[in-house]
Amino acid sequence: MSSTQYELHGRVAVISMHNPPVNGLGYELRRGIVDGVKKAEADDNVKAVVIIGSEQAFSGGADIREFGTPKMMAEPTLPTVINFLDTTTKPVVAAIGGVAMGGGLELAMGCHYRIAKADTKVALPEVKLGILPGAGGTQRLPRLIGVEHALNLIVSGATVPAAMFKGSPLFDEFSQGELLQDALAFAEKLIDEGKGIRRVRDMKVSHPKAEAFFMWAGNGIQQMAKNYPAPMKCLEAVKASVFKKFDDGIKVERDAFAQLIQTEESKSLRHAFFAERATSKIPDVPEDTPTRDIKSVGVIGAGTMGSGIAINFLNAGIPVRILEMKQEALDRGVKHIQGVYEGRVKKGKMTAEDAEKKVALLQPTLSYDDLSDVDLVIEAVFEDMGVKQQVFEKLDQICKHGAILASNTSTLDLNKIASFTKRPEDVIGLHFFSPANVMKLLEVVRGEKTSKEVLATSMKLAKKIKKTAVISGVCDGFIGNRMVGRYQTEALLMLEEGATPQQIDKAIEKFGFVMGPLRMADLAGGDIGWAIRKRHYEEKPDMKRMVIADRLCEMGRFGQKTGAGFYKYIPGNRKPQHDPEVDKVIEECRKEMGITPRKISDQEIVERCVYALVNEGARILEEGIAQRASDIDIVYLTGYGFPVFRGGPMFYADQVGLLNVVRAIEKIRENPNTDSKFWEPAPLLAKLADEGKTFN
């Protein structure tokens, strides 16, 4: 089917857009719209035109896949299409339902009239892609809804319902029935009343205290935008709508668009957009794979992790039975869950009635038998194979046929865990990140025997509980923790060699991470990393010890929870404070190891930490643990605070150039304090670098 269809309905020509899934305004669609309107102009019997999309989408905006390709610039471009509408003689009505976003909303604003379903999702979300509306949105929206509202919407990229603009000329009418029929009736009325074209560009726009308003708004935006140039450009363009003539304002917008689309930030954000959507695609699990109904969930363990996991399902309206061994621990978990909901009510994020309904879905229990009929069980018990064995053997005995048995393990061998049951095909890893009710990432660990049905069900469920699910194969630490282990190791080695915790964290945070590696270790709990290290020391007796970190743990310094780790903490305050005690420990350890401290540059800190992620990521990719490089990026963007404006470690490496990454890695390898085996460039990285290729 071609991208547009042209049909006559009496005196009205209807151009319907068909470019699934979201009517992205790609070249063919743009061409079809212009051809359709030209045809209508040439037909004396046609008195008005309606442009309509599908039920799901009027249009999701410019086709982002075309960005950076010749098709994007092929005429008619979107600005040309919209300019063209301004030159026509017959009224053009946009009939809007589903979503009208970005270029889609700009197309609608380029039409002379608009009728919409009240629940249409409306947005100019370009800023989230590191750009600004580039087809007149910054000039037309202020004319239709006022400067302040328009600036808010453009800078935030927020999606709001069309009904919010009732009473403004953004929508002339709201359709109560069938959209096309209502649009046709609206167009007929226009014709009957002799209403001609009405161009948004001719409307007035002003603000009573424009200078002061933009100054004030600019200060706020500047602070919020930090590493992103787009929000300030949005402000400049909206400001131009007030202070400049329409065409000059459009020029400001076009120039900014042309600049922003070339930035690393925009490339990274666009990469993240597609990467996030790619994660759900599993090459050997077709989209029509049957799934199981998950109507009830059991969670084993009511600690921070277990109760956080439970909240996800309660939020989605799925009843949860939460199990603990002791009443006291169970009560603590339930109290924690109630507290989270109370907090949401206090913050005005939900009503007390809603919160009550959610909590009512929770059934605390001390008996495994209460899990016999749930559709999915997730265990969040102590990270120890022996403990997991007991839990899974028990689950195998009591759970009904067809129940999915999931482990929240973050490092242990899922295949081994599955082998404790007689139904390994029903066993899967669902690795939530702490706090589990807040963090978006869910690593879905596919065991050797996990069935496709169980995998497809888990991915569907992840969507329902609003997680970004990434598939990982089985290995120690899966994707995220396996990589972070290497990253943390480099940070600890640099402590030995001469850096301070403050310097390391500052350099990594300047690079854009939400938190440096040592602050992160203090937040996660030093004991967790220590337990993993001790297991590794046992498995590989000749491996290098992390002397400083081990010493701090031996002193009971487990980070925030004990008030001291790599930093010290004042009770009730999470802000890390420099601790001279730590300096002393570091100095002692260096002496014991015979290391003379040297000055370490911020560049070295960033390269060693980030390229450790890249090198391990390349191995993970080559081993097939991750399905694609962009999945690794999503793990890091959503679970580990990697700067979104850098697109994730693998995308960042692509931008630096893999040959440059290899050269830097070879240099790091010359340092005798590093693990020279690890710092051999991963074969895949070396190969891609050689061939001048990229990961993504």
Ligand code: 3H9
């Ligand atoms: C723009 O308009 C610039 C202009 O100002 C100026 C131009 C000169 N293009 O999210 P979903 C794909 S910039 C291409 O899972 P949902 C998406 O990749 C644009 N593809 O569905 C996925 O593909 P696949 C401003 C797009 O129902 C599929 O559609 N607009 C586009 O949860 C389904 O997506 C935006 O930023 C696109 N524009 O949500 C809107 N949009 O199946 C971005 C989607 O192969 N889009 N796809 O994985 C969205 O926010 C959501 O997709 C939307 C639907 C709300 C529309």
